[in-house]
Amino acid sequence: MEKALEFYKKQRRKILMFKYLDFVVSWDMETDAAENSIMADSEQVAVMSEMSYQLVTDPDFEQAVAVLYSNRDRLDSVMRHEIEVTYKNISDTKKIPQDEYTAYSELTSKAYPVYVKAKTENNFELFRPYLEKIVDFCRKQTKWLATDDLQGYDVLLDMYEPHYNQAKYDKFFDALRTRLVPFVKQATAKPYVAPKWAVQPFEEDKQKEFCEYLRDVMCFDKSRGIMKLSEHPFTSGFGTDDVRITNHYYANKFDSSVFSAIHETGHALYEQQCDKALNGTLSYGGASLGLHESQSRFYENVIGRSRAFWTVHYPKLQQTFARQLKGVSLDEFLKHINNVQRSFVRTEADELTYPLHVMLRYEIEKKVISGELEVKDLPKYWNEKFTEYFGITPKSDTEGVLQDVHWAYGNFGYFPTYALGSAIASQLYHYMSKDFNVEQSLQSGTTAQVNEWLKEHVHKYGSSKYPDEILRLATGEDFNPDYYIDYLIDKYSK
Amino acid sequence: MEKALEFYKKQRRKILMFKYLDFVVSWDMETDAAENSIMADSEQVAVMSEMSYQLVTDPDFEQAVAVLYSNRDRLDSVMRHEIEVTYKNISDTKKIPQDEYTAYSELTSKAYPVYVKAKTENNFELFRPYLEKIVDFCRKQTKWLATDDLQGYDVLLDMYEPHYNQAKYDKFFDALRTRLVPFVKQATAKPYVAPKWAVQPFEEDKQKEFCEYLRDVMCFDKSRGIMKLSEHPFTSGFGTDDVRITNHYYANKFDSSVFSAIHETGHALYEQQCDKALNGTLSYGGASLGLHESQSRFYENVIGRSRAFWTVHYPKLQQTFARQLKGVSLDEFLKHINNVQRSFVRTEADELTYPLHVMLRYEIEKKVISGELEVKDLPKYWNEKFTEYFGITPKSDTEGVLQDVHWAYGNFGYFPTYALGSAIASQLYHYMSKDFNVEQSLQSGTTAQVNEWLKEHVHKYGSSKYPDEILRLATGEDFNPDYYIDYLIDKYSK
Numbered sequence: 001m002e003k004a005l006e007f008y009k010k011q012r013r014k015i016l017m018f019k020y021l022d023f024v025v026s027w028d029m030e031t032d033a034a035e036n037s038i039m040a041d042s043e044q045v046a047v048m049s050e051m052s053y054q055l056v057t058d059p060d061f062e063q064a065v066a067v068l069y070s071n072r073d074r075l076d077s078v079m080r081h082e083i084e085v086t087y088k089n090i091s092d093t094k095k096i097p098q099d100e101y102t103a104y105s106e107l108t109s110k111a112y113p114v115y116v117k118a119k120t121e122n123n124f125e126l127f128r129p130y131l132e133k134i135v136d137f138c139r140k141q142t143k144w145l146a147t148d149d150l151q152g153y154d155v156l157l158d159m160y161e162p163h164y165n166q167a168k169y170d171k172f173f174d175a176l177r178t179r180l181v182p183f184v185k186q187a188t189a190k191p192y193v194a195p196k197w198a199v200q201p202f203e204e205d206k207q208k209e210f211c212e213y214l215r216d217v218m219c220f221d222k223s224r225g226i227m228k229l230s231e232h233p234f235t236s237g238f239g240t241d242d243v244r245i246t247n248h249y250y251a252n253k254f255d256s257s258v259f260s261a262i263h264e265t266g267h268a269l270y271e272q273q274c275d276k277a278l279n280g281t282l283s284y285g286g287a288s289l290g291l292h293e294s295q296s297r298f299y300e301n302v303i304g305r306s307r308a309f310w311t312v313h314y315p316k317l318q319q320t321f322a323r324q325l326k327g328v329s330l331d332e333f334l335k336h337i338n339n340v341q342r343s344f345v346r347t348e349a350d351e352l353t354y355p356l357h358v359m360l361r362y363e364i365e366k367k368v369i370s371g372e373l374e375v376k377d378l379p380k381y382w383n384e385k386f387t388e389y390f391g392i393t394p395k396s397d398t399e400g401v402l403q404d405v406h407w408a409y410g411n412f413g414y415f416p417t418y419a420l421g422s423a424i425a426s427q428l429y430h431y432m433s434k435d436f437n438v439e440q441s442l443q444s445g446t447t448a449q450v451n452e453w454l455k456e457h458v459h460k461y462g463s464s465k466y467p468d469e470i471l472r473l474a475t476g477e478d479f480n481p482d483y484y485i486d487y488l489i490d491k492y493s494k
Numbered sequence: 495m496e497k498a499l500e501f502y503k504k505q506r507r508k509i510l511m512f513k514y515l516d517f518v519v520s521w522d523m524e525t526d527a528a529e530n531s532i533m534a535d536s537e538q539v540a541v542m543s544e545m546s547y548q549l550v551t552d553p554d555f556e557q558a559v560a561v562l563y564s565n566r567d568r569l570d571s572v573m574r575h576e577i578e579v580t581y582k583n584i585s586d587t588k589k590i591p592q593d594e595y596t597a598y599s600e601l602t603s604k605a606y607p608v609y610v611k612a613k614t615e616n617n618f619e620l621f622r623p624y625l626e627k628i629v630d631f632c633r634k635q636t637k638w639l640a641t642d643d644l645q646g647y648d649v650l651l652d653m654y655e656p657h658y659n660q661a662k663y664d665k666f667f668d669a670l671r672t673r674l675v676p677f678v679k680q681a682t683a684k685p686y687v688a689p690k691w692a693v694q695p696f697e698e699d700k701q702k703e704f705c706e707y708l709r710d711v712m713c714f715d716k717s718r719g720i721m722k723l724s725e726h727p728f729t730s731g732f733g734t735d736d737v738r739i740t741n742h743y744y745a746n747k748f749d750s751s752v753f754s755a756i757h758e759t760g761h762a763l764y765e766q767q768c769d770k771a772l773n774g775t776l777s778y779g780g781a782s783l784g785l786h787e788s789q790s791r792f793y794e795n796v797i798g799r800s801r802a803f804w805t806v807h808y809p810k811l812q813q814t815f816a817r818q819l820k821g822v823s824l825d826e827f828l829k830h831i832n833n834v835q836r837s838f839v840r841t842e843a844d845e846l847t848y849p850l851h852v853m854l855r856y857e858i859e860k861k862v863i864s865g866e867l868e869v870k871d872l873p874k875y876w877n878e879k880f881t882e883y884f885g886i887t888p889k890s891d892t893e894g895v896l897q898d899v900h901w902a903y904g905n906f907g908y909f910p911t912y913a914l915g916s917a918i919a920s921q922l923y924h925y926m927s928k929d930f931n932v933e934q935s936l937q938s939g940t941t942a943q944v945n946e947w948l949k950e951h952v953h954k955y956g957s958s959k960y961p962d963e964i965l966r967l968a969t970g971e972d973f974n975p976d977y978y979i980d981y982l983i984d985k986y987s988k
Contacts, residue, residue, distance in 0.1 A: 013541050020538040021515055027526070028518050033736065036717045040735030040773070044514040047507050223530040241534030242527065279534070 001074070004067035011061045012282065018052035020238045030230050031246065062090055078464045082282050095144045104137045108410050115408035122398045124379050131407060132375045135368055138412045142369060153369040156413030161290045161420060163468040164479075166366065169416050172423060172481040173359045179485050181389055184340075184353055187492050188391075192341040197328050202254035202321055210320045211247055211261035217313060218265045218299065218447050221272060233260040235267035235296075239279040243271040254321070255337055259300055266299030267292055269451060273459035283464035289414070291467040293421025294428065295454065301351045301422065302429050302487075303447060305338050308439035340492060342392050344399040351422075352492050355484075356389050358419035361404075365412050423484035424471060428458070430483045431475045495568070498561035505555045506776065512546035514732045524724050525740065556584055572958045576776050589638045598631045602904050609902035616892045618873050625901060626869045629862055632906045636863060647863040650907030655784045655914060657962040658973075660860065663910050666917060666975040667853045673979050675883055678834075678847055681986050682885075686835040691822050696748035696815055704814045705741055705755035711807065712759045712793065712941050715766060727754040729761035729790075733773040737765040748815070749831055753794055760793030761786055763945060767953035775958075782961035783908070787915025788922065789948065795845045795916070796923050796981075797941060799832050802933035834986060836886050838893040845916075846986050849978075850883050852913035855898075859906050917978035918965060922952070924977045925969045 025045060029038050055061065069087040072080045111130040118127035142155040150158055154165040208227075215227060225237060230246035237243035245264035249257045270286050278284040286292040303309050307330075310317075314333060318325045325333070340350045346357035364381065367373035373381060382401040387393045394400035406414050432438055432453050441449035457474035471479060519539060523532050549555065563581040566574045605624040612621035636649040644652055648659040702721075709721060719731060724740035731737035739758035743751045764780050772778040780786035797803050801824075804811075808827060812819040819827070834844045840851035858875065861867035867875060876895040881887045888894035900908050926932055926947050935943040951968035965973060 014545065017538045017541040017545070020535065021519070021542070024519055024522050025515070028522060032521070032525075032720055032722065032738070034717050034719050036715075037719060037736035040718075040733060041514065043774075044511045044732070047511040048515070051508065051511070221530075223528050224534075225528050225531060226526055228526065238538070239534060242531035244526070280537075 001067055001071045004064040007060065007064045008068060011055060011058065011064070015052070015055050015282070016280065018048065018055065021048060022052070023236055023238045023242075027236050027244065030234070030236075031228055056090070057093065065090060078278070078281060078283055081464050081466075086282065092145055096141065097144075100137070100140070104134075104410070107133055107137070108408070111408045112405075115402070115405060119398050119402040122396045122402070124397045124402060127402065127408070128375055131378075134407065134410045135375055135412075138410060139369060139371065153366050153413065156365075156369065157416065158413075160411075160414045161288050161417050162466050164290065164416070164420065168479060169362060169420075172420070172479070173362055173416075175481050175485055176355055176359050176419075177389075180356065180488065183489055183492075184356060185391055187352065188340055188342045192339045194339070195332065195336060197324060197332075198255070198336050199252055200324055201251040202324055204249040204251060206320050207249045207254055207257045208247070210317060211257055213316060213320075214258070214261050214313075215265055217445065218262070218269065219451055220265050220268060224272060225268065227261070227264075233264050235264045235271070237268070237271050237285075239284050240272055240274050240276050241279070243268045254324075258317075259304060259337075262304040263296045263300040266296035269299070269454070270295040270459050273451065273455040274462040275460045275464075278462040278464060281464075283462050285463055287461065287463045287465065287470055288417070288467035290417040290420035290424060291458070291470065293418055294424035295421075295458070297422045298425035298428060298454070299447070299450075302425055303438075303442070303450060305334075305351065306439065306442075307334055308442045310334060310337075312442055312445055338491075342390050344386075344392070344394050345403055346418075347404075352488055353390070355419040355422060355488075358415050360385055360389060361415040362419075365415065369412060420479075423481050424479065426484035426487040427471070427475055427477075427480055428454070429487070431457075495561055495565045498558040501554065501558045502562060505549060505552065505558070509546070509549050509776070510774065512542065512549065515542060516546070517730055517732045517736075521730050521738065524728070524730075525722055550584070551587065559584060572772070572775065572777055575958050575960075580776065586639055590635065591638075594631070594634070598628075598904070601627055601631070602902070605902045606899070609896070609899060613892050613896040616890045616896070618891045618896060621896065621902070622869055625872075628901065628904045629869055629906075632904060633863060633865065647860050647907065650859075650863065651910065652907075654905075654908045655782050655911050656960050658784065658910070658914065662973060663856060663914075666914070666973075667856055667910075669975050669979055670849055670853050670913075671883075674850065674982065677983055677986075678850060679885055681846065682834055682836045686833045688833070689822075689826065689830060691818060691826075692749070692830050693746050694818055695745040696818055698743035698745060700814050701743045701748055701751045702741070704811060705751055707810060707814075708752070708755050708807075709759055711939065712756070712763065713945055714759050714762060718766060719762065721755070721758075727758050729758045729765070731762070731765050731779075733778050734766055734768050734770050735773070737762045748818075752811075753798060753831075756798040757790045757794040760790035763793070763948070764789040764953050767945065767949040768956040769954045769958075772956040772958060777956050777958035779957055781955065781957045781959060781964055782911070784911040784914035784918060785952070785961040785964065787912055788918035789915075789952070791916045792919035792922060792948070793941070793944075796919055797932075797936070797944060799828075799845065800933065800936075801828055802936045804828060804831075806936060806939055832985075836884050838880075838886070838888050839897055840912075841898075846982055847884070849913040849916060849982075852909050854879055854883060855909040856913075859909065863906060914973075917975050918973065920978035920981040921965070921969055921971075921974055922948070923981070925951075 025041075025048070029041070033041065065083060065087050068075065068079075068083045072083050075083060107130065111127075111134060114130050115127050118124060138156060142152050145155045146152075150165070152166075157165055157169065211227065215222065224241050225244040228244065228246050229248065231248065233245065233247050235243070235245045245261070245268050247257050247260050247264065267286075270292060274284055286295075310330060310333065314330050317333075318328070338351070340352040342353065343349055346354070346361075349357055360382075363385065364373065364378070367381075368375070368378075379397050379401050382397075383394055386400065404415075406412075429438070432450070435453060436449060438450060441447075458470055461470050461473075465473075468479065519535075519542070523535070527535065559577060559580050562569065562573075562577045566577055569577060601624065605621075605628060608624050609621050612618060632650060636646050639649045640646075644659070646660075651659055651663065705721065709716065718735050719738040722738065722740050723742065725742065727739065727741050729737070729739045739755070739762050741751050741754050741758065761780075764786060768778055780789075804824060804827065808824050811827075812822070832845070834846040836847065837843055840848070840855075843851055854876075857879065858867065858872070861875075862869070862872075873891050873895050876891075877888055880894065898909075900906075923932070926944070929947060930943060932944060935941075952964055955964050955967075959967075962973065
């Protein structure tokens with residue numbers, strides 16, 4: 001076992017190095033590499049993937065992990081969790097026939113440009129044959145990876161959010177369907193029209209300046225990561241000491257960059273506040289997609305759209321955009337940043353309607369994976385269900401079933417984590433509020449006390465535990481969607 | 495041999511991948527990574543170096559290279575050259591005792607911060623013990639790597655510029671000493687005072703805009719590489735399709751960014767104009783430091799400081815800086831960008847005095863490596879020689895013997911390539927001018943014809959030949975310093 005541990009750690013150093021390189025190369029491609037450079041460099045990225053794959057599938061490594069797994073009771077809790085996860089990953093990988101996997105990788109890389117074309121040209125039929133093959137693979141995947149505890153769609157859900165299955169999600173989305181759908185219909189009956197001051201040009205350099213101010217308000221340690229420009233905002237990094245975000249500035253939509261900055265800094269704080277001792281292990285960074293999203297949504301919505309937050313920071317925004325915000329009261333500003341409206345596109349949806357978009361995808365994925373719904377029937381089914389939930393009908397597949405890229409990558413089971421994140425944020429908020437007055441703490445001018453609570457109850461664990469375990473430690477109960485629905489109905493009734 | 499070639503190519507793919515990764519990681523660290531992230535990520539860089547070193551020193555690889563080397567007459571010319579160079583690198587590496595090499599790597603990594611402190615505090619004694627050990631290693635290195643053709647300082651010179659030895663450099667620097675030193679003393683007798691218009695603030699964003707214009711003038715393909723901000727300008731890339739430069743903008747020194755842009759784009763064109771067929775081999779990119787510097791200096795000085803160039807582009811500069819350049823004539827502008835003066839620091843020297851700075855270092859390195867001069871006597875010797883050549887005496891070691899970092903890295907033999915570059919640029923200019931009227935070609939508004947000539951005579955070869963061979967192919971003769979000295983005396987006599 002000593003020898004296995006030594007070999008494991010030696011190999012882990014290299015695996016970590018490739019994770020770091022993968023981060024730097026992706027960062028570079030998203031932000032600096034020129035269009036034709038990206039194409040030329042793809043050969044190097046392919047070699048990198050091959051070498052990195054060889055490390056993880058190295059029989060000696062597999063052997064070492066197997067030895068450690070058999071002796072996992074003798075490992076400390078962090079290492080035990082890491083070995084359990086690694087052991088599962090290796091055995092899952094082995095369950096997928098090599099030739100099927102290779103064919104599938106080729107399929108998804110070919111599917112992506114076709115998807116883009118299909119979306120641009122509003123032509124679902126173009127994408128259909130690819131999606132059918134992808135769905136076929138995903139259905140087979142649920143069989144290959146099935147265990148006593150996991151079958152069908154649960155297999156896929158567990159890949160993106162460990163220990164979250166249909167039983168849990170059904171409870172969540174059933175509650176949404178019953179309580180939120182009627183409420184939303186009522187709340188969005190009257191279309192929202194943005195006031196004139198909100199759609200005039202806001203200088204992009206000043207937007208950036210204000211977003212840098214927000215990073216300070218959120219106590220992000222800038223000596224460990226920059227904010228940069230990219231097409232779509234994202235967070236990326238390696239360990240606690242290199243965590244970066246990007247942003248995008250639209251002259252006529254100043255609130256887009258402001259809330260992206262808060263959202264991404266939320267993700268970044270999670271990474272930056274992990275226990276430093278996890279650096280150098282595979283347990284650094286966030287525990288899951290859903291838990292990660294809960295942090296970004298917590299800062300963006302619970303904190304960032306609150307009166308308490310803007311009471312302190314609106315004067316600074318008003319000072320930055322003196323011309324545009326002259327005479328715009330705090331009330332008017334708050335009303336605008338919390339507006340709700342019916343819309344077709346998930347990524348542009350507001351806080352209240354957002355989870356319904358995700359619910360729709362969940363229901364559809366469930367039926368597709370079980371075989372109840374076929375790919376050819378997707379556009380029709382999408383539009384029917386959309387109309388049922390939102391009271392409006394997409395005028396094209398582009399703003400309907402084709403709007404999101406995830407299925408082109410084969411990411412069935414991913415979507416639910418988006419809504420889960422918001423719901424977990426509310427559950428955390430409920431318990432945080434028992435420990436201290438969140439709104440009052442913001443009067444200090446920073447989110448320091450919020451950060452400290454989240455660090456202590458969520459961030460510090462990194463990915464050294466499963467997300468459901470962390471939630472139980474933080475709140476003393478399992479995932480409970482009621483806090484979220486209560487929060488939304490309470491907030492948007494006012 | 496077939497098997498050896500196959501293995502060689504397989505291993506080369508990985509070696510190339512690490513070269514690409516090294517480029518991206520360095521680029522990231524120089525431009526995006528935050529201060530504390532760089533420290534944290536250094537562990538990953540160390541693992542990367544280890545893995546990359548293992549590839550090159552892999553006994554199977556060594557064996558494959560040896561087989562190919564024995565059969566090199568059966569290889570095509572590009573592969574033959576690559577194998578010759580690789581074979582030499584491997585055998586040179588093996589000649590250095592492993593323990594000495596490890597100790598030396600540690601020494602230089604410790605020496606760097608001490609050097610920085612010594613320079614900041616003007617305290618040579620602090621750095622002295624480190625430099626003594628570095629010199630000791632370099633002297634031993636000349637013994638370990640000695641061959642029938644290469645002994646002493648020649649061993650080190652050849653590492654930075656293959657086939658250039660003391661016999662060649664002596665001829666070069668003797669000519670400089672005899673012809674240029676007296677000329678420079680005369681030309682710089684009267685101190686230069688910059689006119690008021692040149693030292694007022696020039697907006698940094700407009701400087702950048704003009705530098706982007708210059709990249710277009712030089713026909714750099716921007717779809718294959720960006721220009722970005724960094725502390726010191728540099729060029730970096732991988733293959734022909736990812737070539738990037740950086741720049742730095744000083745409000746009160748607008749000409750700094752302008753000439754850096756031209757200089758770095760010169761380097762970048764060399765990389766971008768290599769034969770695309772060399773991508774995927776180890777023969778991509780420039781052939782040597784000196785030849786690379788000849789390209790950047792060619793564009794910066796021969797083209798970029800010429801009347802012909804600015805006759806076309808000064809109106810654009812004047813338009814960009816309408817306020818600052820109002821009423822400044824082309825003559826006044828040309829006078830300013832071609833001013834000459836005595837100065838202490840190499841990196842700030844003008845075109846005329848620059849090579850004398852390099853000459854001084856060459857003479858000193860020669861004596862240090864031969865053992866004629868000891869480290870403890872360096873500051874005194876430096877100041878005496880500097881006074882002899884420039885007629886002024888450094889007031890501190892900071893602006894004297896401590897000004898450059900190279901020796902802290904153990905880079906003895908590197909400096910001469912800087913002056914060689916300028917001299918080769920003049921030799922190329924001489925022969926280019928026989929083929930077409932360079933000045934007249936610039937009237938087209940771009941450097942297209944110049945680029946084409948350099949591509950055909952220099953760039954296309956990449957590093958598939960030795961630099962002296964390329965120079966002979968381009969000009970029909972060996973390196974000849976007379977063109978350079980004639981050019982300088984002719985230009986600065988006017």
